[in-house]
Amino acid sequence: MSELDPRHTLPPLSCVLESVAASLGAADLDNRLQLIPAQSATVLLIDGLGAELVASHPDDAPHLNAAGLADSTTVAAGFPATTAVSITSLSTGRSAGTHGILGYTFRAGGSDAGTPVLNTLRWCVHGDHDHDLRKTVVPEEFQTQSTIFERCRAQGFDTVTIVPGYHEGSGLTRASWRGANRRTAADHLDELQASILAEMMTAAPTLAYAYYGGLDLSGHLEGPGSPAWREQLRLIDAMVGALADKLPAGRQVVVTGDHGMIDTAAGRFDLDLHHELAFGVTAIAGEARVRHVYSEAGAAGDVLDTWTTMLGDRAIVMRRDDAIDAGWFGSTVAGDHRVRIGDVVAAARGDTAMIRSVAEPLESALIGHHGSWDSAEQLVPAIVLRGTR
Incomplete structure (x- = not known):
């Protein structure tokens, strides 16, 4: 890969x-x-x-x-x-x-926190x-x-x-x-x-x-x-x-x-089984290969540290502004679109799938994934x- x-x-x-x-x-x-x-x-x-x-x-x-x-x-x-x-x-x-x-x-x-997560x-x-x-x-x-x-x-x-x-x-x-x-x-x-x-x-x-x-x-x-x-x-x-x-x-x-x-059959990492990942988090969106993580006010740094530590080499984890500056979402991100991106963004590496067996049972049962x-x-x-x- x-x-x-x-x-x-x-x-x-x-x-x-x-x-x-x-x-x-x-x-x-x-x-x-x-x-x-x-x-x-x-x-x-x-x-x-x-x-x-x-x-x-x-x-x-x-x-x-x-x-x-x-x-x-x-x-x-x-x-x-x-x-x-x-x-x-x-x-x-x-x-x-x-x-x-x-x-x-x-x-x-x-x-x-009341803003809906759009499918x-x-x-x-x-x-x-x-x-x-x-x-x-x-x-x-x-x-x-x-x-x-x-x-x-x-x-x-x-x-x-x-x-x-x-x-x-x-x-x-x-x-x-x-x-x-x-x-x-x-x-x-x-x-x-x-x-x-x-x-x-x-x-x-x-x-x-x-x-x-x-x-x-x-x-x-x-x-x-x-x-x-x-x-x-x-x-x-x-x-x-x-x-x-x-x-x-x-x-x-x-x-x-x-x-x-x-094919992520061998790389499943269940976010819902690691409760530390929910500390300071108001919503987790995206999909198994890319996660938008929305944090409580002032908690983005702690969320970044926790997700980086827990995922290790399974994913690249960045703050929103750093991901934007790195060109992840293209050369330009419109001002009103920035808040749609997670405060922290996690992009899977290798065959990792960051599944959510409780919140997303159907998606978590899938073998093939994409996004990163x-x-x-x-x-x-x-x-x-x-x-x-």
Whole structure:
């Protein structure tokens, strides 16, 4: 295992959709990936598609590993390397510190103990799925950066999402994918493939975003590299091969991921069994590989010392300001976003998972996790498929 330096020079995931849009001719956007011009394009995000995982399974993913794919590269997901953060970075072209989606769960603003911990995937109070926060933590007001879709739609492009039906109207969709003028539901790979090809065959210049979550789910439940995970990878690879064969000329599909994954079965550290870690703490958020720790007034130093001592070499533990200065959340953190970050932040090392068996029994039962700085969770591919038909 190797850790990615927060000051790395790799292209970030946040530049992928922006580069694709710029390759279609959208103005005032940076084509950092230097993609060749196209008439229409789709960014296909496979949840959990880590570059190192793909490379280590060449027999299961021959198309994803095909040599000579023009302009294909590796990009860095960003921190924390988790779905809500990465999707918002992709959709806005901004890092977490700028767009303000700072983890799977985190305090929704304000430093008092009564501020709710937001679960960004469900847009509810974390641990209380019935407590919907869409009316009090309004997604469009909470994430205010303009999206690539909004900018492209204003320039006359057809902007389309091809996503599972449950994404429709969700808080995260409202925060991250504003500007889509059409939405197509695709819950299965065959539907996804058909919808992508249909959009790429239209005459109008089209920018589409497509999503599939089956690989991530298998990795969480069974572990990355497990038989169930490998079967998902084979099915995804077959779809990618079919897209490459059938894509019309002048169109392109860029296949990427939002994060990789670590098998943490041997590295579980249960925070809820170490009561010292709760001293001076008002809330623990984040997820198993990255924890936001919110402290009582004046207690941050003691909390830092306790967490550093208890976790040892299992994690890098920093004060909020030090993590920001180290570039963990990008080059800039907006002023009103700083309080969303824990007073203390812990980033797991090796195969450590900082689980909470009492507070988070479902998440704690998972085998695969992601979020921290290991290259296996940070690096994702950007695989360019170009139409020739």
